[in-house]
Every structure is written in C-alpha cells, then in structure tokens.
Amino acid sequence: MAIDLYFAPTPNGWKITIMLEECGLPYRIVPVNLGAGDQFTPEFLRISPNNRMPALVDHDAPGGELSIFESGAILLYLAEKSGKFLPRNQRDRCSVYQWLFWQVGGLGPMAGQLSHFVNYAPGGALAHEYSHTRYAGEYDRLFAVMERSLSERECLAGEYSIADMASFPWVLPYKRFGQSMDAYPNVRRWFDTLKTRPALQRGVEVGKDKVTDPAKISEAHRKRMFEQSGASVLAEAEKAKRDA
Numbered sequence: 001m002a003i004d005l006y007f008a009p010t011p012n013g014w015k016i017t018i019m020l021e022e023c024g025l026p027y028r029i030v031p032v033n034l035g036a037g038d039q040f041t042p043e044f045l046r047i048s049p050n051n052r053m054p055a056l057v058d059h060d061a062p063g064g065e066l067s068i069f070e071s072g073a074i075l076l077y078l079a080e081k082s083g084k085f086l087p088r089n090q091r092d093r094c095s096v097y098q099w100l101f102w103q104v105g106g107l108g109p110m111a112g113q114l115s116h117f118v119n120y121a122p123g124g125a126l127a128h129e130y131s132h133t134r135y136a137g138e139y140d141r142l143f144a145v146m147e148r149s150l151s152e153r154e155c156l157a158g159e160y161s162i163a164d165m166a167s168f169p170w171v172l173p174y175k176r177f178g179q180s181m182d183a184y185p186n187v188r189r190w191f192d193t194l195k196t197r198p199a200l201q202r203g204v205e206v207g208k209d210k211v212t213d214p215a216k217i218s219e220a221h222r223k224r225m226f227e228q229s230g231a232s233v234l235a236e237a238e239k240a241k242r243d244a
C-alpha cells in the first residue's frame with residue numbers, strides 16, 4: 001500500500017481519514033496506541049518528532065518515501081498529491097490556508113484543552129472552574145467566528161475544502177463538550193450538510209470501536225498522556241529504545 005497512516009481514533013486522526021476517503025486514495029492504518037506509549041518508539045519518533053499522531057508515510061512520493069507529521073501539513077500534502085479540495089486560484093487557495101491554520105492553531109488546541117477538562121481532569125470539570133470556563137468560552141467564541149464566515153459562504157473557505165475536513169471532527173463532539181448550536185444556525189447548516197457526505201461518514205467511522213473511554217483509562221495511561229514534561233518524554237523515548 002502506498003500510504004501508511006499512523007493513527008489513533010481521535011478528532012486529529014479523523015481529519016486525515018476523512019481526506020483519504022474523500023480523495024479515494026488507498027491507505028493502510030498503522031494503529032498508534034497512545035496509552036501504551038507507541039508515540040515514543042524510535043520508529044514513530046523518526047516520522048513524528050513531536051510524539052503526536054497523526055503521521056503519514058507515502059511510499060510512492062515523487063523522489064522516494066516521504067514522511068509527514070502535523071495534521072495541517074498532511075492535509076496540504078494530500079490536497080497537492082490528489083489535486084483535490086484546495087483551489088488552484090491563488091486568492092481562493094489563500095482562503096483555505098487561513099481557515100486551515102485557524103483550525104490547527106485555534107479550534108483544535110482550544111477544543112482539545114476543553115476536552116481535557118470535560119473528559120480527563122481529576123475531579124471533573126467542576127473541580128477546575130477557571131480553566132474549564134476559559135476553554136469553554138474560547139470554543140464558543142470560535143463557533144461565533146465560524147458562524148460569521150458561514151453566514152456568507154457555503155463552507156468555511158468558500159467551497160468544501162481541507163479546512164472543513166480539519167474543523168468538522170472538532171465540532172462533532174460539541175454536545176459532549178456542553179456547547180450549543182442554537183445561536184449559530186449557519187454552523188448547524190454546515191454541520192448537518194457535511195454529515196451527509198458518505199466519504200466523511202466513512203472517515204469518522206475509522207477506529208470507532210477502539211475509541212478510549214475516558215472513564216476507563218488506567219493510571220499509567222493517564223500519567224503518560226497528561227503529565228508530560230521535557231524530562232518525561234525523553235525518559236519514555238529512552239525506555240522505548242531499550243525495549244525495541
């Protein structure tokens with residue numbers, strides 16, 4: 001198979017399975033078990049030095065095998081490879097760049113932190129009122145930003161593009177995050193329209209049966225994921241190298 005996708009079933013992973021399904025590019029899933037520490041193995045760190053998934057290896061890239069980390073970079077690469085979901089015209093292309101970077105620098109990290117306080121913080125969100133309120137407010141603000149854009153165009157950057165594929169998986173869990181769409185009719189329209197796309201549906205189904213239940217993660221898993229520091233990730237990588 002030309003493309004290997006290093007993947008765990010989370011919104012960041014689903015951005016890429018949506019795009020691969022939308023483009024009809026064949027791919028193989030290489031599961032990354034984050035709770036078990038797969039992100040620290042020498043093999044994985046070679047392709048993803050940030051010890052985060054998703055990462056992709058294209059064995060058929062022009063000039064030889066190519067590995068890429070960061071979901072935004074992967075989406076851009078796949079759009080260029082396939083010639084799809086990134087307009088040719090520079091003005092429209094710039095619009096996609098803006099919304100893609102808005103997602104990877106804003107919606108993703110803010111929703112990710114909100115998810116942390118809702119799903120994983122010790123004692124639950126109520127035990128962390130200031131932090132939870134801060135990220136819930138940012139998530140809500142970003143819905144208002146999407147609303148403004150979507151009140152003037154069909155999708156975030158005009159036509160359906162990689163910017164929508166990046167954003168959709170982080171809007172998908174909105175109810176679980178305590179967010180409402182009532183004040184955002186155009187976000188609702190966009191969300192409901194995207195949900196009907198068969199390729200997008202297939203994309204977010206990948207690995208669904210292996211989604212981690214926040215209530216069931218072990219103490220070792222919790223520590224490995226949520227108590228990272230410079231020293232801890234260097235120690236994890238050393239240990240993984242010894243075990244390899």
Ligand SMILES: N[C@@H](CCC(=O)N[C@@H](CS)C(=O)NCC(=O)O)C(=O)O
Pocket residue numbers: 010011012013034039051052053054069070071072104108224225
């Ligand atoms: N900026 C990265 C974020 C990726 C990310 O945060 N991935 C998480 C899962 S959603 C991860 O791999 N975590 C591993 C860890 O925390 O050790 C991207 O967009 O690709």
